[in-house]
Amino acid sequence: MAVPESLRQSLENAGQAHVLNLVNTLNDAKLALLIEQLEGLDLGAMQSLIDTYVKSAPQFEMPASTEPPTYYPADPNSSVRSYDAAKYISSGEDLLRAGKVACFTVAGGQGSRLGYDGPKGCFPAGAISGKPLFQIFAEGIKATGDKYGSVVPWLVMTSPQNHEATVAFFKDHNYFGLNADDVMFFPQGTMPSFDLETGRILMSDAYTLAASPDGHGGSLKALYTSGAIDAMKARGVEHISYFQVDNPLVRVADPLFLGLHATADDSSAQMSSKMLPKAYAEEKVGLFAKIDGRTQVVEYSDMPMELQRETNPDGSLKFLAGNPAVHAFSVDFVEKVNTDPAFSLPYHRAVKKIAHINTDTGEQVTPEEPNGVKLERFVFDALPFAEKSIILETSRVQEFAPIKNASGIDSAESSSKLQTERAASWLSANGVKVPTNSEGSPDCVLEICPATALDASDLRGKDLPSEIAPGQKLAL
Numbered sequence: 001m002a003v004p005e006s007l008r009q010s011l012e013n014a015g016q017a018h019v020l021n022l023v024n025t026l027n028d029a030k031l032a033l034l035i036e037q038l039e040g041l042d043l044g045a046m047q048s049l050i051d052t053y054v055k056s057a058p059q060f061e062m063p064a065s066t067e068p069p070t071y072y073p074a075d076p077n078s079s080v081r082s083y084d085a086a087k088y089i090s091s092g093e094d095l096l097r098a099g100k101v102a103c104f105t106v107a108g109g110q111g112s113r114l115g116y117d118g119p120k121g122c123f124p125a126g127a128i129s130g131k132p133l134f135q136i137f138a139e140g141i142k143a144t145g146d147k148y149g150s151v152v153p154w155l156v157m158t159s160p161q162n163h164e165a166t167v168a169f170f171k172d173h174n175y176f177g178l179n180a181d182d183v184m185f186f187p188q189g190t191m192p193s194f195d196l197e198t199g200r201i202l203m204s205d206a207y208t209l210a211a212s213p214d215g216h217g218g219s220l221k222a223l224y225t226s227g228a229i230d231a232m233k234a235r236g237v238e239h240i241s242y243f244q245v246d247n248p249l250v251r252v253a254d255p256l257f258l259g260l261h262a263t264a265d266d267s268s269a270q271m272s273s274k275m276l277p278k279a280y281a282e283e284k285v286g287l288f289a290k291i292d293g294r295t296q297v298v299e300y301s302d303m304p305m306e307l308q309r310e311t312n313p314d315g316s317l318k319f320l321a322g323n324p325a326v327h328a329f330s331v332d333f334v335e336k337v338n339t340d341p342a343f344s345l346p347y348h349r350a351v352k353k354i355a356h357i358n359t360d361t362g363e364q365v366t367p368e369e370p371n372g373v374k375l376e377r378f379v380f381d382a383l384p385f386a387e388k389s390i391i392l393e394t395s396r397v398q399e400f401a402p403i404k405n406a407s408g409i410d411s412a413e414s415s416s417k418l419q420t421e422r423a424a425s426w427l428s429a430n431g432v433k434v435p436t437n438s439e440g441s442p443d444c445v446l447e448i449c450p451a452t453a454l455d456a457s458d459l460r461g462k463d464l465p466s467e468i469a470p471g472q473k474l475a476l
């Protein structure tokens with residue numbers, strides 16, 4: 001077996017011929033693997049990619065026309081903006097009843113901050129039950145289908161690194177009560193890592209490019225190329241409810257959000273978002289903004305701090321809307337962005353320490369300083385391609401308890417507290433007395449299974465205790 005001449009030539013033209021330096025040391029199977037990876041690269045576009053993102057760092061210039069976006073407040077009677085929530089809940093429920101909604105979990109990330117050995121979706125997240133994240137979502141999806149008398153298919157994006165383990169986990173657990181035909185897995189694409197100084201592709205061994213998943217923005221392409229979009233169209237699915245694998249409190253298919261996304265006058269029903277009000281001006285969270293009439297997310301580091309601190313006459317932050325990474329998009333929108341040549345998501349660069357080999361000698365290099373660039377695409381960069389895009393406010397307690405870190409902020413511990421707080425708010429709304437500590441937080445641990453309730457109103461008429469004892473652990 002030999003490297004095809006055309007490939008060798010393209011690599012030379014792209015300044016990347018060093019990846020073939022050690023081919024003489026490879027057997028046919030390894031060489032075939034290397035050729036497959038190299039043939040998957042867009043070598044024609046590589047030089048400009050390297051010039052733009054590796055050898056320089058693109059600077060975002062925030063246009064002077066940047067304004068805070070309008071949004072639908074969580075309280076439909078708010079003075080910020082009032083709206084007929086019942087009408088939109090009803091249109092969202094109609095979509096669910098008609099089987100026009102699929103759920104979509106992006107689970108291809110590397111989860112390096114959590115440091116869990118296995119796909120992040122297998123991480124035990126239930127505050128009391130220790131149920132894995134995937135199980136919590138599966139129960140929410142099943143409960144939604146049962147509630148509306150329909151099937152809600154579930155798309156799970158994996159990465160080449162965690163695909164097999166993810167699929168095996170579902171099989172081993174009988175798909176957590178879902179029908180196997182209603183769960184579709186597909187791996188996302190990868191991007192090679194580049195040497196920071198030279199822009200050369202790094203190799204992790206003589207036949208493997210150092211590569212990583214291409215970001216959650218890669219999901220838009222993977223949905224299309226995997227055949228998931230065709231499969232959803234064949235089932236009559238029109239809208240996709242998008243969420244991350246790390247948030248056990250997410251509403252997997254929220255009728256209000258789906259109804260606003262699909263039918264509000266100020267939505268083009270293409271791509272919509274939930275927002276989380278910033279807790280304080282300096283909070284490091286991507287912010288929704290309106291630029292030239294289109295909704296966008298601006299990274300916190302790209303927005304001047306004076307602007308982030310600006311307030312309205314009532315003291316609230318002008319740029320309030322943080323991004324919790326919950327979206328809805330239409331199947332048509334995903335098709336459009338994959339077929340319209342004008343659509344291309346930018347890359348975001350991360351400078352990291354990347355272990356690799358010296359391609360002249362084959363020796364392992366373990367860098368002590370950041371030496372390489374990883375490139376990722378972000379899903380929210382698709383927002384400006386939607387003609388009109390709505391934003392619905394949600395809250396940390398009701399819907400955002402991500403598990404990203406092993407301890408501290410956004411850890412299993414903080415998530416468990418938020419799960420308890422949400423359950424406490426739902427129980428209190430249904431007349432159950434919940435004990436509190438001196439800080440006003442629930443003095444107990446609570447977990448409500450999605451099969452028991454998808455929202456507070458689902459608890460109505462259920463057999464509930466009249467009160468919770470201090471320190472009690474209660475899973476419902």
Ligand code: UTP
Pocket residue numbers: 106107108109110111112113114120157188212213214215216218243244245246376404
């Ligand atoms: P994060 O930005 O939290 O990244 O992903 P991560 O890879 O999970 O974790 P760290 O940064 O290495 O600690 C947010 C969501 O996007 C998904 C993740 O699985 C998570 O649901 N994601 C991220 C992908 O699906 N693919 C990617 O390439 C990156």
